[in-house]
Amino acid sequence: MSSGFKLTVKLICILAAMLLSTSAFAHQFSQGDIKIGHPWSRVTPSAAPVAGAYLTVTNSGSQPDRLTGGSTPIADRIEVHQMTMDDGTARMRPLPDGVEIAAGAAVELAPGGIHLMLIKPNQQLIEGSSFKATLEFARAGTVEIEFVVQRNPTVETGSGNEHGGHTP
């Protein structure tokens, strides 16, 4: 029962995600085999030295690729980081080699997991605003995107983060 149950729940999640992704709010960018889904950044408190940014990367090519970081006019640089929670302790580490996106796979960068970090933003990120950025991929090269600034993730996962960070 439990595997069938899980499958059904997964199906419902996928359907919900499809519904949400077709909403006017979602936006995406692509470059070759790389597609960037709904890049968004969290609103920042006043004079915050860092900001978290999130998106989904889909690699429809036949070769793996790697998101290594990026740049934006509104911050010093963009790094790939990973947040982990272990026994109540939050840890954040840079991923200097970035994050791999296997051939035909999608990777979700989401709160509480792998994320992009804007180092030293030169402005406060206000809800509803947007900013341009360039992502760097080992294979696909650079991808121009635009982040929208949101206070919360588009998909409210509610009680659990089970849907977050599902890597291939």
Add this chain to the structure above:
Amino acid sequence: MSGLRAFRLMVWAAIVVLGMFVIVSTQRSGRSPTVETSSGTAKVGGPFSLVSHTGERVDNQSLAGRPYLVFFGFTYCPDICPTTLFELTDLMTELGPVADGFEVLFITVDPQRDTQEALASYMTSFDSRILALRGTAAETDAALKAFSAYAKKVPLEAGEYTMDHTAGVFLMKSDGSFGGMMDMHEPRETRLEKLRRIARDQVTGS
């Protein structure tokens, strides 16, 4: 005959859907209470003394008789710290004057970079009832110890560093004893109820 079969199938489908709904809702509500015990009632609540972003000294004595919330973080944290502060702000807005019944303390584990000026600017984005507290390295260590919390400086490249730290929100009763943890992944209603309960824990009222 086939019409009856279709009807039976539909009923079965309805039962399955309802059953799943029940399973999902019981799983959700059953999960949260475990959080309360997980952090251990060990020895939370002890002496500490720090300075707020508005320049006042706040210690366990000045808080005596008041319930309060405590969590540890730092401004170079992009994810969990500002999220906790924004969510607490939302919860306090929803509670309105009820949230006057407790203090909310955000203790920086990174006093080196989180100066009083930096914290004062940072805190303008949140509910004005939330106090950011900082101390010397020794005062910060004492505060961590008072809540059996953990923080560690982790060097990164180019002389930079990050902080590992305890992420949950401690709920402290008016008598200074530990009243459990609040996890920001718990359902919103559970968090609101925990805050209402801690707000009711006044020395005069209870």
